[in-house]
Amino acid sequence: MGEKRISLRHEGGLRFVATTGSGHAVAVDNAIGNTAPRPTELLLAAIAGCTAMDVVEILGKKRQTLAGYAVEVSGTQRETAPNVFTEIVVTHVVEGDVETEAVRRSIELSATKYCTVSAQVATGVARVSHRYRILRPTGAQRGPAEESGEVVVTGPLKELDRPPVA
Helix, strand or coil, X not given: CCCCCEEEEEEECCEEEEEECXXXXXXXXXXXXXXXXXXXXXXXXXXXXXXXXXXXXXHHHCCCCCCEEEEEEEEEXXXXXXXXXXXXEEEEEEECCCCHHHHHHHHXXXXXXXXXXXXXXXXXXXXXXXXXXXXXXXXXXXXXXXXXXXXXXXXXXXXXXXCCCC
16 A cells, blocks of 8 residues: 655645545635634544445445445544544444445454554554444345444554554
């Protein structure tokens, strides 16, 4: 994967525009200016995007057909500075006549192996819960019309869990 780069340009007040190495622009602002998302909101969006790409790809390999799919992410921040996230809940909402175990395994693989953003956050103080909700059509063959559950919790890692620094 290698090195990633962005450049950030000040546009006035506390509004900035970041340009990614891949050439895309993303604005950020604070609650006062309110012209763009807050950086912490973008962190949650990055977790959602990263894990969603993994899960959709893995479910496709498992031959699971989706009628719809969404990821909802909520985070609780510490009240004092730095206002780091201490709890993040990632809920995958899967629509279709899908196998529960395929959904669970896809989320587990994303959370524990593939999603770089979630893994990065879990190495800090945040507890990251990965959950699912399946909404099946009437007459579905693979389970109840609606079901939900927790798949895995990652982070926070203790100092002993961290690999030694070379």
